[in-house]
Amino acid sequence: MKCWSEGELRAFIDRELPPEEMDRVSAHLEECSECGDLWAELAGRASHVSALMNELAEMEPVVRGGRLPRRANSPWRWGGVAAALAAGLAIGIVAMPKRGAQVAVAPPAPVVQSAASMTEPAGPVVSLAAGTPAKVAPARRSRRPSIPAAQSNPFLALDNDPIEAGVVLRVALGPREVPADVIIDSDGRPRAIRLVNFKSNH
Amino acid sequence: MGVVIRGVQPAEEFALTPADAGSGGRVAGARLEGIFREHYPRVVGLLTRLTGDRGQAEEIAADVFSKLAGRPLLLQDRDDCTPWVYRVATNAGLDAIRSNSRRRRREEEARAAILHTSAQSDALDGVLREERRARVQEVLGALKPRDAQLLLLRADGLAYREIAETLGIQASSVGTLLARAEAEFERKFRARYGDDV
Numbered sequence: 332m333k334c335w336s337e338g339e340l341r342a343f344i345d346r347e348l349p350p351e352e353m354d355r356v357s358a359h360l361e362e363c364s365e366c367g368d369l370w371a372e373l374a375g376r377a378s379h380v381s382a383l384m385n386e387l388a389e390m391e392p393v394v395r396g397g398r399l400p401r402r403a404n405s406p407w408r409w410g411g412v413a414a415a416l417a418a419g420l421a422i423g424i425v426a427m428p429k430r431g432a433q434v435a436v437a438p439p440a441p442v443v444q445s446a447a448s449m450t451e452p453a454g455p456v457v458s459l460a461a462g463t464p465a466k467v468a469p470a471r472r473s474r475r476p477s478i479p480a481a482q483s484n485p486f487l488a489l490d491n492d493p494i495e496a497g498v499v500l501r502v503a504l505g506p507r508e509v510p511a512d513v514i515i516d517s518d519g520r521p522r523a524i525r526l527v528n529f530k531s532n533h
Numbered sequence: 534m535g536v537v538i539r540g541v542q543p544a545e546e547f548a549l550t551p552a553d554a555g556s557g558g559r560v561a562g563a564r565l566e567g568i569f570r571e572h573y574p575r576v577v578g579l580l581t582r583l584t585g586d587r588g589q590a591e592e593i594a595a596d597v598f599s600k601l602a603g604r605p606l607l608l609q610d611r612d613d614c615t616p617w618v619y620r621v622a623t624n625a626g627l628d629a630i631r632s633n634s635r636r637r638r639r640e641e642e643a644r645a646a647i648l649h650t651s652a653q654s655d656a657l658d659g660v661l662r663e664e665r666r667a668r669v670q671e672v673l674g675a676l677k678p679r680d681a682q683l684l685l686l687r688a689d690g691l692a693y694r695e696i697a698e699t700l701g702i703q704a705s706s707v708g709t710l711l712a713r714a715e716a717e718f719e720r721k722f723r724a725r726y727g728d729d730v
Contacts, residue, residue: 338709347693347708373712380715383722384688386665387582 334366335359337373344374486514486523494522501527561608568614569598576622579685583626583673584633585666593629597622616701623682630674672722680714687711 335343335356342348343356360367488494497516504511510527573594580590597618601607607614673681679700686696696711697704 336709337712338706340708341712341715342693342708345693345708345711373715376715376719380684380718381688383665383669383718384582384684386662386669387585388688 333359334363337369340366340370341373341377344370344377484525484527486512486525488523489521492522497522561602561605564608564614565598565602568601568608568618572615572618573598575689576618579619579689580622580626582685582688583623583670583681584629585670589629590626593625594622597625612701615699619682619686619699620678623685624678627674627678627681630670633670668722668726672718672725675721676714676717679710680717683707683711683714684718 339348339352339356343353346353348356360370494514494516497514500513500515502511502513503509512525512527513521514523516522576594576597577587577590580593581587584590584593600621601614601618607617673684676684682700683696686699691699693707694704696702696707702710
């Protein structure tokens with residue numbers, strides 16, 4: 332039986348020979364110690380070199396984070412928005428800073444920062460729904476003119492995460508169809524709400 | 534006079550007359566786009582593996598494809614084109630790692646100094662891994678470009694048929710060339726670093 336060349340044995344190691352040749356090489360290796368030695372040498376070297384080359388593979392860059400994980404590829408991204416549109420609700424792009432949006436936050440301390448970051452570009456007001464704003468973020472407020480509470484119609488944040496961008500949907504709540512604005516973010520989650528006909532007690 | 538000139542290959546500068554620059558240019562543009570779409574990600578992957586720097590890899594790849602755009606004759610033949618792209622890209626990548634090697638040595642010295650002061654185990658692991666990578670790059674840089682290319686393409690998981698198409702060689706010779714490239718790689722590696730891997 333003929334001996335196999337180095338190249339053929341190398342291809343055999345990578346299973347790159349046609350099936351019938353794979354069988355013949357395999358049978359030959361059981362009989363021929365010379366080819367067996369060569370095969371062992373080539374296979375050892377191939378795995379050694381392959382292991383070394385794999386050192387380079389680890390250099391593939393790690394994805395640099397930045398976005399919140401829940402934002403990435405959210406399956407229901409914009410789903411809520413689409414549903415709301417289908418329901419024929421009025422929609423307005425939030426340009427929160429331009430509108431001089433007044434953002435109110437329910438649990439004051441943790442949320443103020445996020446609300447502030449949302450409104451930062453145009454420097455509008457962060458006003459608090461219930462109470463004591465000056466104590467919460469005095470430094471920020473001192474640099475900005477505040478809108479009198481009587482004129483404000485604040486949004487109420489529904490969670491503690493900062494809102495980067497979103498749309499405002501005009502919705503009708505309950506059987507009495509009380510009009511309200513809801514901020515939906517790019518993941519389709521409702522993030523803040525305000526009653527349209529909200530009247531401040533002040 | 535028994536000599537018959539069977540074909541004349543014009544120099545590339547003169548090959549494209551203004552008359553066919555219009556339609557020919559469009560065809561070449563479409564070909565370039567096709568080749569770019571098909572091969573750019575893999576070329577960048579190969580160069581990233583080689584240089585260890587994705588930014589640099591993207592720069593080199595962009596440079597290779599812009600060179601290709603300037604060679605309309607080459608673009609006319611897809612079979613020639615692919616091997617050319619990989620050859621030029623690998624050569625440029627090898628040049629890059631050779632010129633990086635001096636800087637890398639300085640970085641290694643700096644890392645060794647850091648390690649000296651803070652001997653945390655993960656820092657040690659990181660340094661050792663970096664060291665192994667640097668060695669592999671160094672040895673690849675010392676190989677013949679085609680050998681380095683073969684090893685890189687194989688490490689990328691390409692089948693022999695694909696390697697053959699990429700390099701413009703016969704599929705039946707891939708085993709032989711790969712075995713030689715691996716032997717050469719191992720020989721050079723041992724010559725530099727001994728059996729310490």
